[in-house]
Amino acid sequence: MRLPRLFPAARDALGADRAAQALPAGRSAMQTLLIAIVPVLLPHLAHLPGWCIAFAGLMFAWRAWITWADARGDAALPGRLLLLFLMLAALAATLYTHRTVFGRDAGVTFVTVLLSLKLLEARTRRDVVVAILLSYFLILTNFFYSQSIGTAALMLAALWLITAALIAASRDAAPMAPARLARLAATILAQALPMMLLLFVLFPRVQGPLWGLPADARVGVSGLSDSMSPGLITELSLSDGIAFRVSFSGVPPRGADLYWRGPVLSEFDGRNWRASAPNPMRPARFEPAGAPVDYEVTLEPSNRPWLFALEMPTRLPAFGRLTADLQPVTDRPVSARLRYTARSYPGYRALATEESADLAPYLALPPRSNPRTRELMATWQLQNADPRALVERALRHFRTEEFFYTLEPPLLDNHAVDEFLFVARRGFCEHYASAFVVMMRMARVPARVVTGYQGGEINPVDGVFTVRQSDAHAWAEVWIAGAGWTRVDPTAAVSPARVERGLSGALPQRFAAPLLSRLAGDWGAQWAARARLNWEALANKWNQFVLNYSPDRQRETLERIGMKAPTWQDMVAAMSIGVGLSVLAIAAWILKAARERDPVKRAWLSLCRRMARRGLPRLPHEGALDYAERAAREMARRGMPAQRAAALREAAAAYAALRYGRESATVTPARFARLARAV
Amino acid sequence: MPPPVHPGIAPLLDQLNRIILGKDRQLRLALACMLARGHLLIEDVPGVGKTTLAHALARSIGLAFQRIQFTSDLLPADVLGASVYDRDSGSFTFHRGPIFAQFILADEVNRATPKTQSALLEAMEEEQVTLDAASHPLPQPFFVIATQNPSYQVGTFALPESQLDRFLMRIALGYPDRAAERELLTGADRRAAAARAAPVLDVARFLALQEGAAAVFAAPALIDYLQALIEASRRAPQFTSGLSPRAGLGLLAAARAWAFIGGRDAVLPEDVQAVLPAVTAHRLRPAQAQEHASPTALVEDWMTSVPLP
Numbered sequence: 005m006r007l008p009r010l011f012p013a014a015r016d017a018l019g020a021d022r023a024a025q026a027l028p029a030g031r032s033a034m035q036t037l038l039i040a041i042v043p044v045l046l047p048h049l050a051h052l053p054g055w056c057i058a059f060a061g062l063m064f065a066w067r068a069w070i071t072w073a074d075a076r077g078d079a080a081l082p083g084r085l086l087l088l089f090l091m092l093a094a095l096a097a098t099l100y101t102h103r104t105v106f107g108r109d110a111g112v113t114f115v116t117v118l119l120s121l122k123l124l125e126a127r128t129r130r131d132v133v134v135a136i137l138l139s140y141f142l143i144l145t146n147f148f149y150s151q152s153i154g155t156a157a158l159m160l161a162a163l164w165l166i167t168a169a170l171i172a173a174s175r176d177a178a179p180m181a182p183a184r185l186a187r188l189a190a191t192i193l194a195q196a197l198p199m200m201l202l203l204f205v206l207f208p209r210v211q212g213p214l215w216g217l218p219a220d221a222r223v224g225v226s227g228l229s230d231s232m233s234p235g236l237i238t239e240l241s242l243s244d245g246i247a248f249r250v251s252f253s254g255v256p257p258r259g260a261d262l263y264w265r266g267p268v269l270s271e272f273d274g275r276n277w278r279a280s281a282p283n284p285m286r287p288a289r290f291e292p293a294g295a296p297v298d299y300e301v302t303l304e305p306s307n308r309p310w311l312f313a314l315e316m317p318t319r320l321p322a323f324g325r326l327t328a329d330l331q332p333v334t335d336r337p338v339s340a341r342l343r344y345t346a347r348s349y350p351g352y353r354a355l356a357t358e359e360s361a362d363l364a365p366y367l368a369l370p371p372r373s374n375p376r377t378r379e380l381m382a383t384w385q386l387q388n389a390d391p392r393a394l395v396e397r398a399l400r401h402f403r404t405e406e407f408f409y410t411l412e413p414p415l416l417d418n419h420a421v422d423e424f425l426f427v428a429r430r431g432f433c434e435h436y437a438s439a440f441v442v443m444m445r446m447a448r449v450p451a452r453v454v455t456g457y458q459g460g461e462i463n464p465v466d467g468v469f470t471v472r473q474s475d476a477h478a479w480a481e482v483w484i485a486g487a488g489w490t491r492v493d494p495t496a497a498v499s500p501a502r503v504e505r506g507l508s509g510a511l512p513q514r515f516a517a518p519l520l521s522r523l524a525g526d527w528g529a530q531w532a533a534r535a536r537l538n539w540e541a542l543a544n545k546w547n548q549f550v551l552n553y554s555p556d557r558q559r560e561t562l563e564r565i566g567m568k569a570p571t572w573q574d575m576v577a578a579m580s581i582g583v584g585l586s587v588l589a590i591a592a593w594i595l596k597a598a599r600e601r602d603p604v605k606r607a608w609l610s611l612c613r614r615m616a617r618r619g620l621p622r623l624p625h626e627g628a629l630d631y632a633e634r635a636a637r638e639m640a641r642r643g644m645p646a647q648r649a650a651a652l653r654e655a656a657a658a659y660a661a662l663r664y665g666r667e668s669a670t671v672t673p674a675r676f677a678r679l680a681r682a683v
Numbered sequence: 684m685p686p687p688v689h690p691g692i693a694p695l696l697d698q699l700n701r702i703i704l705g706k707d708r709q710l711r712l713a714l715a716c717m718l719a720r721g722h723l724l725i726e727d728v729p730g731v732g733k734t735t736l737a738h739a740l741a742r743s744i745g746l747a748f749q750r751i752q753f754t755s756d757l758l759p760a761d762v763l764g765a766s767v768y769d770r771d772s773g774s775f776t777f778h779r780g781p782i783f784a785q786f787i788l789a790d791e792v793n794r795a796t797p798k799t800q801s802a803l804l805e806a807m808e809e810e811q812v813t814l815d816a817a818s819h820p821l822p823q824p825f826f827v828i829a830t831q832n833p834s835y836q837v838g839t840f841a842l843p844e845s846q847l848d849r850f851l852m853r854i855a856l857g858y859p860d861r862a863a864e865r866e867l868l869t870g871a872d873r874r875a876a877a878a879r880a881a882p883v884l885d886v887a888r889f890l891a892l893q894e895g896a897a898a899v900f901a902a903p904a905l906i907d908y909l910q911a912l913i914e915a916s917r918r919a920p921q922f923t924s925g926l927s928p929r930a931g932l933g934l935l936a937a938a939r940a941w942a943f944i945g946g947r948d949a950v951l952p953e954d955v956q957a958v959l960p961a962v963t964a965h966r967l968r969p970a971q972a973q974e975h976a977s978p979t980a981l982v983e984d985w986m987t988s989v990p991l992p
Binding site (some may be wrong): 623624626627628629630657660661663664665666 | 948
């Protein structure tokens with residue numbers, strides 16, 4: 005097999021003779037390229053502006069028509085003036101849409117448009133090669149938006165097709181059959197694989213998001229926020245997006261203990277809950293008790309400076325700390341996937357050492373709001389003012405009265421808590437938590453809302469817990485003298501199943517719970533659930549080992565293979581050596597592949613090599629019989645035994661008969677192999 | 684050990700070897716050329732036995748023999764024949780020329796004018812003579828041995844390449860070696876021996892041998908080698924142009940005949956190499972820088988540069 009010549013175009017382009025540049029296989033190259041562009045641009049449809057999709061689609065369709073259906077062939081391509089006009093119009097539209105041609109979105113839009121126009125002026129091989137290189141670049145741009153396994157697989161397919169187009173464009177002879185083209189492209193990519201792996205492992209890494217892109221790479225991440233308004237968590241619960249993954253080093257805690265603590269909200273304006281400004285002077289205090297739980301969290305980027313940990317964490321990574329509200333945070337927004345280990349004590353004891361001045365913010369309420377609730381709480385307070393009794397009474401109220409846990413709560417007006425408690429009586433966890441905290445504050449019991457995630461789903465394939473946005477939850481904490489901040493989950497009173505079995509267990513089927521969480525609960529669709537679990541295990545591996553291959557991980561990996569404290573210079577050196585070796589190995593493999601496949605010829609060549617080592621080389625053009633004759637004479641001259649010359653003659657005659665003769669029963673490859681060995 | 688011979692050809696070859704001494708290889712080439720239905724050009728200095736060889740061949744196979752001595756005043760009609768007015772019948776009748784024979788010896792063909800040369804060569808190619816809009820087919824088998832003196836001799840018209848291409852082979856006889864020379868000097872007259880030679884074959888058996896030669900098997904691997912050779916000749920810097928497709932076909936036919944004479948039913952690369960100089964040396968024009976090199980040496984260079992596939 006020969007290595008394909010990839011860029012004869014570079015030579016051709018220098019010559020002035022345009023006829024020499026014309027592609028003999030141009031049509032086949034253009035067809036392959038047009039097919040290859042489909043997977044490249046498919047994911048971009050989601051974020052390209054509408055005019056760009058329409059424009060580029062029209063141009064591609066035009067080019068496809070000319071390539072497949074127009075008898076005039078390339079003569080039907082539009083003139084330069086029209087293309088220039090279209091290009092300027094596209095540039096103007098890009099500028100109008102994005103206000104720039106730089107940056108991720110504008111860049112992708114403009115390159116897409118340019119590619120579509122380039123195809124329309126591609127007459128020579130050089131033009132086609134330029135279009136192919138542009139397509140390679142467009143493959144890269146897809147990873148600006150998504151780095152999932154699916155995207156990677158699709159782009160691999162695109163890479164394969166574009167490489168096939170490049171091979172088609174590089175051919176001087178007649179077009180290749182599509183199957184051969186595909187096979188050759190796959191071979192070339194397979195040969196590039198070791199180099200790719202080496203570069204991946206050894207290329208010095210930098211910390212940060214994948215491409216260090218401008219701010220537009222960080223928008224549109226869904227997740228918890230630092231305020232809570234009715235409906236926020238309801239919205240999140242419709243999302244299958246993953247918040248973080250956890251792998252426990254021991255036995256995972258019970259589902260009811262899986263409260264992943266996030267933002268603590270204590271300021272209420274009658275409708276929205278907000279976090280209070282952090283007070284760095286107040287320390288976080290609680291007492292670890294019970295058995296500790298160790299685990300590792302892989303946090304998806306949220307663009308928030310929050311970490312999530314099981315209540316209550318004692319050990320956080322170096323970059324994390326606990327606020328006075330016992331919320332785990334970090335210094336910078338999490339813009340790339342983050343991995344950390346933590347230790348928590350689910351059976352912790354809070355400390356009842358707060359000063360009453362410190363508790364004041366947890367009693368604040370907007371004035372003159374929710375009069376009916378205020379009235380109700382006043383009655384309850386008269387009957388029993390003990391905070392524990394009030395908490396019990398409120399929970400019993402939720403449990404015994406007609407309250408419903410629903411994803412379709414009615415809209416509430418200004419006195420939201422009144423409305424919820426006395427009229428609507430339907431809500432999601434944020435409604436219950438919010439109403440409960442307001443009720444407690446009215447009864448002069450300090451209380452606050454804690455948001456975070458509850459539960460998670462264990463993947464039996466790899467034992468990893470996946471916590472999704474749909475696991476977002478809000479609960480309450482009340483301060484009880486002598487016991488400190490105590491967790492109360494009013495949702496559990498209304499719908500115990502929410503805490504025990506997750507969201508899909510708590511909602512009737514008709515509610516629009518995310519498709520995946522419904523499937524997981526559906527006994528009849530167990531295979532789908534299992535497939536999903538396997539997929540998620542794979543996706544987790546992908547995240548851990550491919551996307552999250554950070555400087556730390558790189559150092560770990562390299563130290564494991566024996567590089568002590570590698571610097572970037574070491575990595576570059578190792579990379580150069582490795583790439584050099586892999587190129588040599590591939591070259592050796594190709595040369596070996598060029599080795600003879602016909603066993604008869606191989607045996608003959610091996611015989612000739614053996615003879616050459618004894619000083620009787622066969623000349624390259626020498627036929628078997630001539631060679632045997634000459635070698636026999638030479639052997640006789642050296643006084644070697646005549647049997648050996650005879651054996652060589654016999655083997656040579658058998659070879660000649662096998663290779664050049666008609667098929668015969670007397671001379672078989674096996675017999676020849678025997679004769680050849682006997683020499 | 685002498686190379687093996689096909690049993691049907693051995694008596695013929697033996698007889699020829701008795702008449703032409705020490706030229707086994709040239710005799711085999713000449714025979715291979717006849718078996719491959721090609722025409723032979725013998726180029727050598729006068730007096731090395733060209734005519735004797737032609738005589739011996741014709742008589743041994745039992746073919747009707749005609750000799751045409753080419754001179755500078757020979758006209759096409761002297762070769763082909765002419766229409767002569769017959770006073771009795773009042774019409775023109777065609778009088779056949781000496782070319783109407785099965786075996787023609789065109790002696791010293793390069794002495795004739797180009798016009799006469801081309802009359803002969805066209806008849807060879809078409810195997811018929813066309814005169815006054817009437818075609819007169821030549822007898823079968825039809826075989827021409829042309830001899831010519833090397834073209835640097837005085838008073839000759841060298842055959843142009845287009846004409847040379849019509850000869851399947853060009854061979855040179857060369858001087859005899861010492862032993863053959865001595866036998867030549869002490870023994871009987873060779874021409875007389877050739878004239879006395881009894882036919883060892885008849886025409887029917889000769890035609891059967893021709894068919895046998897054409898049926899020799901050429902394996903795909905051999906065709907690969909042939910193609911590699913032809914492609915290399917087209918790229919080789921020592922030639923201005925490579926082998927034509929006709930030359931390629933001729934090469935295969937000659938190699939088949941050579942294998943057949945050797946008693947084999949399949950062509951080997953050795954067979955191709957054996958006939959290669961004779962079949963190709965007169966068709967390949969040396970590049971300017973190589974003008975003074977021997978054509979045979981150039982062919983040798985080219986052949987050794989192509990490895991067996």
